[in-house]
Amino acid sequence: MVVQGINPYKYNVKNGLKSYVVNLKDRTCSCRSFDLDLMPCSHAVATISFAKQSIYSYIADFYKMDNLREMYLGEVISVLHPDEWVVPPKVRSKIVRPSLNPQQAGRPRSKRISSGAKSSSGSRRLRCSRCGQVGHNRVTCTTIMQESIGTESGSCSATQATSRRAHGPK
Numbered sequence: 802m803v804v805q806g807i808n809p810y811k812y813n814v815k816n817g818l819k820s821y822v823v824n825l826k827d828r829t830c831s832c833r834s835f836d837l838d839l840m841p842c843s844h845a846v847a848t849i850s851f852a853k854q855s856i857y858s859y860i861a862d863f864y865k866m867d868n869l870r871e872m873y874l875g876e877v878i879s880v881l882h883p884d885e886w887v888v889p890p891k892v893r894s895k896i897v898r899p900s901l902n903p904q905q906a907g908r909p910r911s912k913r914i915s916s917g918a919k920s921s922s923g924s925r926r927l928r929c930s931r932c933g934q935v936g937h938n939r940v941t942c943t944t945i946m947q948e949s950i951g952t953e954s955g956s957c958s959a960t961q962a963t964s965r966r967a968h969g970p971k
């Protein structure tokens with residue numbers, strides 16, 4: 802990182818193609834990490850080192866060990882058993898009912914896309930594309946149809962297809 806001074810408190814920090822402005826007086830950086838965390842970001846650390854100052858002085862007090870120790874010096878009073886709680890009659894008389902529409906945790910379930918074999922009203926009826934009857938499809942069709950005479954396309958008729966299924970491929 803390249804640090805350039807703008808004035809005694811403001812510095813321009815170039816990190817690759819990006820550029821950041823660090824203000825040591827206000828303890829801010831244009832990346833906003835120094836402002837929000839109250840802990841110097843990498844740009845602020847480079848600036849503080851460039852200014853030959855102590856990084857420790859720019860860390861918020863609640864991150865320091867002295868403050869942490871002081872927090873736990875006092876007594877920690879445990880919570881009494883619920884039978885020993887003093888609850889005012891006004892609060893005790895309130896009845897709290899559960900929500901009528903409890904919101905489930907997580908992502909809402911989407912409706913399933915049904916497959917082609919079933920519809921929302923039950924099973925779908927199969928219709929044969931060869932003979933037009935309901936209950937089977939063209940693969941399982943056993944209806945023998947007359948051979949078409951003079952077919953130029955070379956397609957086989959229903960009887961040839963049925964015999965091929967029964968005896969296997971030629």
